[in-house]
Amino acid sequence: MIRVVIVDDHALVRAGLAELLEGDSEIEVVATAANGEEAVDLATREEPDVVLMDLSMPGMGGAEATRKLLASGTEARVVVLTSLSARERILDALDAGAIGYLLKDADPDELVRGVHAAARGESPLSPRAAHEVLAARTDQRPAVNLSAREREVLQLVGEGLPNKLIARRLEISEKTVKAHLTQVFAELGVTDRTQAALWLERNGLPESS
Amino acid sequence: MIRVVIVDDHALVRAGLAELLEGDSEIEVVATAANGEEAVDLATREEPDVVLMDLSMPGMGGAEATRKLLASGTEARVVVLTSLSARERILDALDAGAIGYLLKDADPDELVRGVHAAARGESPLSPRAAHEVLAARTDQRPAVNLSAREREVLQLVGEGLPNKLIARRLEISEKTVKAHLTQVFAELGVTDRTQAALWLERNGLPESS
DNA sequence: GCCTCCCTCCCCCGCGCGGGAATGGCGACT
DNA sequence: AGTCGCCATTCCCGCGCGGGGGAGGGAGGC
Incomplete structure (x- = not known):
């Protein structure tokens, strides 16, 4: 059996x-x-x-x-x-x-x-x-290598926060947030925060490496 | 039987x-x-x-x-x-x-x-x-009354499209798209397109009537 | 030591985006 | 017929956002 x-x-x-x-x-x-x-x-x-x-x-x-x-x-x-x-x-x-x-x-x-x-x-x-x-x-992104900071920023984008609030939450300047986001967009292959948020919603937060 | x-x-x-x-x-x-x-x-x-x-x-x-x-x-x-x-x-x-x-x-x-x-x-x-x-x-949103046009716009936002492409897709002007979006945002209780896209991803497209 | 990667911040620029207000059309209700 | 409300449309204005490029410092690898 x-x-x-x-x-x-x-x-x-x-x-x-x-x-x-x-x-x-x-x-x-x-x-x-x-x-x-x-x-x-x-x-x-x-x-x-x-x-x-x-x-x-x-x-x-x-x-x-x-x-x-x-x-x-x-x-x-x-x-x-x-x-x-x-x-x-x-x-x-x-x-x-x-x-x-x-x-x-x-x-x-x-x-x-x-x-x-x-x-x-x-x-x-x-x-x-x-x-x-x-x-x-x-379909899988072969190179979704996000640093710890980039993942944090992406996660907050996925909560619908604007850059200013993300900066406040992470206690860094808004410019830095934007710099990280530029990198995140390139890594995910998207063009703006909305697409990044949708990517996150569908694929989940990438592994910590 | x-x-x-x-x-x-x-x-x-x-x-x-x-x-x-x-x-x-x-x-x-x-x-x-x-x-x-x-x-x-x-x-x-x-x-x-x-x-x-x-x-x-x-x-x-x-x-x-x-x-x-x-x-x-x-x-x-x-x-x-x-x-x-x-x-x-x-x-x-x-x-x-x-x-x-x-x-x-x-x-x-x-x-x-x-x-x-x-x-x-x-x-x-x-x-x-x-x-x-x-x-x-x-939990139900009591007032998610979107017009047909507003639903179309919301759906395209949910695909990550910028206003210009949404306008082209629906064959209307970009200004009109933005006006519809303003209404959609108010109806969904969100502040920007990213939050609207996330709302759609989680709650689905509201009913037709 | 040197090099690389990450995090941080700065500049400028231009377009995208959202708020406010206003217009005409169309159907519904009176 | 009048009018009320909803829908679609347009305008202007100001801020948010993203791209390009650069730069300093710290951690870890060779």
Whole structure:
């Protein structure tokens, strides 16, 4: 039997997926978790073979949960289960150690096959997701190297503050703010603060390097 | 038998919900739809007793689909099935004629009971949703009355365009764009285009009426 | 030592942007 | 028919914003 843990913040989705998977004679859903903390806890206790992990969860997100879960020494294979509409960071989850990813609007058969594949140590990769991930990767800014100060300024732009208030908040002169912004715009490939704010809203604050 | 149609843009969610509902001996899932257009089409042809309607769908949203569906003369009871995390406009769907709403993280039992209740003409109202809906109502901007032109301008601001390009796109003068924006800013309670773009990104384009 | 990167600040310049006030048109209501 | 209100349009004015270029000092790497 393939022992499966389902992680999703919606109880109905958990129950529905469990029903789907239980329909397969070799799959047993041993537990479900509603958030990242529960997932880490359950995965260490239940020792599942496969963890189906939703990415969009309140609190600890799916990527972070994946990282902690794998760090805890479990041998479970983590499969990301996500929708494309909410442009989630599939790549983050894969970087965190997820073995594969499936789309929430995949065929039920595909889900079952994916679980089997993951249990065998293979990578279930939804072809349609692969395309999107590839697109996201090329879309990904390869050189979003922002200094600490530049990130701070960008963050405040993302709160809708004008330069004068940003300067006051950071206790620097307005000229310096503008200098930083010029650099930020160039780095993000945008032309003004509005586009920068939208970039931030969609892509999130870039990593600290 | 209670004839049910499930509308959700994720195939896995559709299949999962169908499995859950088929577990009840009095419920029969006669069809599923992936978007609003399909939903209207199927509901008129299958004559279901209950339609489970997800709100967040690409293209025609759940609220609009509900409206068209009911306008087509069906006797189906529409029950909104939504998650709270994406602050969807449950009220819009209820205004459109939905008989009740359930949360995606409700108990599976609650879903089954909700379908039975809706089939009897009762309103299944998730108590937890009720609380949130109430909170959303106070949170709701009471006066986001934008004219068609103002919405167009706002949308283009949300794409990061400067006034000159917005003017060219709408084939009006730049002065007019700015005048519209002044009105939009006042209506949204923001002070500049950056905040307006962020408002749009978070709250979405306000309804047409 | 030297070099590079980052943070800080300055100059000037020109355009973009938002506020205020005013006009004509069009439909709704009386 | 009159008139009230909303919408789209235009003008001027002053500040905000972004580009270009430069410059000093401090931290870390070679």
